[in-house]
Amino acid sequence: MCEATPAAEITLPDDEHSARRARTFLTEAYCGRHHARVLDEAQLLVSELVTNAVRHGGPPVLVRVSCGGDDGAGLQVAVSDGNPHPPVRRDVAPEAEGGRGVALVDILSDRWGVEHASSGKTVWFVLS
Template sequence: MTATTTSRPTGHPGYSETLPREPESAAIARRLVRAACAAWGLETMADDGALVVSELVANAVQHARRESIRVVVERTAVRTVRVAVADFSRARPVAREVGEGDEGGRGLALVEALAVGWGADERQWGKVVWAVLEAGG
């Protein structure tokens, strides 16, 4: 399936995209984050935001149900961006320490290192996993 990157405002201001629950969707999500950061003049956050959204999408692809996920990028303050991935699973993500057990879950340690905060909000239909990034001085 070939997806195209299109964005639309979802608030004041925000970008979102519904994507197939496939590993290739991480690249589209990264482009969405980079486009949003560029539009807001927050290019210095683009690389960290792209890494964070890649990990959140990878978790959703691996653990979610149904065929789609939703990526949302919001500017919550002048120098703050919230990246979120919604999916149809209520299973909460678990961060693992590097070197602990199997390969899974270590991406959330990366999210934890790059973000000023992250979490998961349960919804009736599933969950939203989010991370907040802040631009430096």
């Protein structure tokens, strides 16, 4: 783990402002020493996952961020919600206004996954 930046987490309200709050939190909590070049991508992906959590998952919505440090493990971001059902990657029409969140996570992250719990799920991604 990173010696420069401790892991951090925030519980977000289940409302339309949570994605913006998640981006702000990520800006304050990420490790600038190791991950300055991936902040824009991380903000996009956390915004997509939090929006999905609010729309489809339900409370509590929790965001965790940690740095893998000098070992190259990358910026690790996880979004938890109260729904145990996994996210679904959808094929959407070019003119569609939504439905691309999981596809963006899949395309832009180095790796990602879903962890299931009795109280919901956690969707995580890593950017190196």
